[in-house]
Amino acid sequence: MTYAQPDTTGHFGRFGGRFMPEALVAPLDELDHAWTDAKADPAFMAELNRMLREYANVPSPLYEAHRFSEAAGARILLKREDLNHTGAHKIRNVIGQALLAKRIGKPRAIAETGAGQHGVASATACAYLDLECTVYMGEVDTERQALNVARMKMLGAEVVSVTSGSRTLKDAINEALRDWVASVDTTSYLFGTAAGPHPFPSMVRDLTRGIGDEARAQVLALDGRLPDAAVACVGGGSNAIGLFTAFVDDADVRLVGIEAGGDGVETGRHAATITGGEVGVLHGARSFLLQDEDGQTVESHSISAGLDYPGVGPEHSYLAEIGRASYVPATDAAAMSAFDLLCKTEGIIPAIESAHALAGALDLAKELGPDATILVNLSGRGDKDVHTAAEYFGLIQEPVVLEQGVEE
C-alpha cells in the first residue's frame, strides 16, 4: 500500500497533531491552507525551484566516495548537501518558507536556532527575499557559536539571546513561540526542522524531500538500481525525512536514522530521542522525547549542537513505530572517528551532525558487506565545527582569539 501520512489534521498515526495555544491554531490553519495552495500553484513552485537552482546550488551532486568506501568495506554514496549555499540542507526549507511568507504578505520572520545553522539560513533567505528577521538563540549557544551569531548579524538579522530555562535550543523555540503568539498578524515563523505543530512537519518534509528525490534518480542513473540502504542523522529530523521520503515505498531500501548518542545512551547523557526517550508532547506535537518521570523535558547532550534537541519530528516516531525506518545511536566518539576518516580519505570536512550518519554507515557496512551500496546524506559541511573538532582532536590548546590590532 502506498504510504500516505499525515491525515488531514496532521497526525502520523498516534504522533504529531497540534498541542498549541488556541491563539495560534487559526494562524496554523491559515498557514496550512496557504502552503497547500502554494504547492499546487505551478508559478510558485517554478519560482521556488528557480531560486533553489540559481541561488542555493540545488540539485546537489551525488558523489561516490571511493577511498571512504574502501575503508568502510561497502560502497558509500554521498548526497552532497554540504555544497549548498550556506553549507547545509537547511537552505531548501528556509527558502521555501520565506517565499511562502512573501506570498502570504507578512513582512517579518522569526526563527529559532541551536548551533546557528538554521539561523544563518533564515537570515540569508530573509536578506535575499527582503524580510525583517529575528533569530532566537539560547544564551549557551550564542556563547559556543559566536561566529554564527556574527554571521547572522552581518546578514542583517537581529539575534536575541534567550536566557530562560536551559538557555539552549528548546528554550529558543519557546521564546520564538512567545514572540509569534503576540506577532502572528505580521510575522511568519520559519520553523527549522520537521517537528512542531501541524503543518510544520509535513511542510518541512515537502520542502526537504528534494534531497531524496534527487538522490533516488541520481543513484538509478549511476547504478540502474536503488541503494540497499539510505542513512541520515536525526536531530529534529529534517534532513532525514528529506532523504527518506523518496524511498518510503521502496520496501527493499533500508532507512536508517542515526541519533546522537552523546556519551552513550546508557549514561543518560545523549540526544537519542527515539532510542532512549518516551512518548509525550513537546513543542506542539506528540512524539518521542527526553523527559523525566513527571513529564518535564530533560536536557539533551551531544557534541553536535545541531542534534542537541530533546525532541524529534513526529513522522520519525511513526516510521520507527511501524518499523519502516530504524533509529540507532552513534556516540560522540564514533561520530568524531567517522569525521576524521572522511577528512583523511576524501578531503571533505563534514558537519559533526553528518558525521553521525557516516558513523552509522560504517556500522551498516560491516553488517551488509562489500556488495552493498549505502546512500548517506552528507547534510552539511564542517566549517562551523572546525573549532569543536580541533579541540576534540587536541589540535589547538585554547580558543583562538584575535585581539584588536593583532594580525594572525
Next chain:
Amino acid sequence: MSTAIDELFERTRGENRAALVGYLPAGFPSKELSIRAIEAMIEGGVDLVEVGLPYSDPVMDGPVIQAAADQALSAGTRPADVIDVVRASAATGTPTVVMTYWNPVERYGVDRFAADLAAAGGSGLITPDLIPDEGAEWIAASHAHDLDRIFLVAPSSTDERLAMTVEAASGFVYATAVMGVTGAREQTSSLGEALVARVQKVTDKPVGVGLGVSNGAQAHSIAAYADAVIVGSALVRCLLDAPDETAGLDAIRSLARDLRAGVERS
C-alpha cells in the same frame, strides 16, 4: 449536574459582580508557602483558585510565571505536590482548578490525574496547550470524574473554532484578552471585550477574561462585560518582589482586596 464552579457563577451573577480568579503556582517558593499564599489571596477575596503546575517549557507564559515555575521545579515540586496544594486550597471551600500544560498530565496518566484531582477536591483543569481537537482522553476523564474542562479561546479564534471550543468547555470559558503571553500590561486590550461578545453570542456559559490584568481598575473595566476576571502574574510578582515571607503574603492579600473591589459592578 451542577459543579462547584457552576454554583460560584450562579452566586456572583446574583450578586451582580464578576468572579475573581487568582493564579499561583504550586511549590513557589515552597510547597508550604504556596499554600499560605493561596490562603492569603482567598482571604483577600479570590473566588476561584487556579493552581499552576510548574512545567519546564511554558510557552504561554511571560517572564514572571516562568521565573516562578523555574524556582518551583528547582525546589523539587512534583505533580503529587500540586495535588496536595489543591487539597489545601479546596479545603477552604473555594473552588480550585489546576492550570497545566499537557505533557505532565499525559505522563502522570490522564485518568489517574483526573481521579487524584477529584479526590483532592479539585474542580477541573485549565489547559493552555490542549485544544478540544486533541482532548478526547481528557474530555472522557473529566466526565468520569465530574471535573470541569476550561478551554481557552483567543481573539484569533475563528467563529467555527469558537463555537466548537465553547461547546466542549464546562465551568467557564477562558478568554485570552490579548494576543500574547501571560504578564501584567499597562493597558488591557480592547480585544477582550469583542471576544467576550463573540463568545456570548454562542453560549450562556460564563466567560472569564485573563492575560495582562494587574489592578482593581483594570478588573473593574473587565467586570463590566465578563463573568470573571483572571489574574496571575501580578499575584506571582507580589511573592517574587517581596523582601520576606510576611511582606509577600501581605502584598498578595492587599492586591486581592483591590481586585475584589474592582470586580463589583456598582
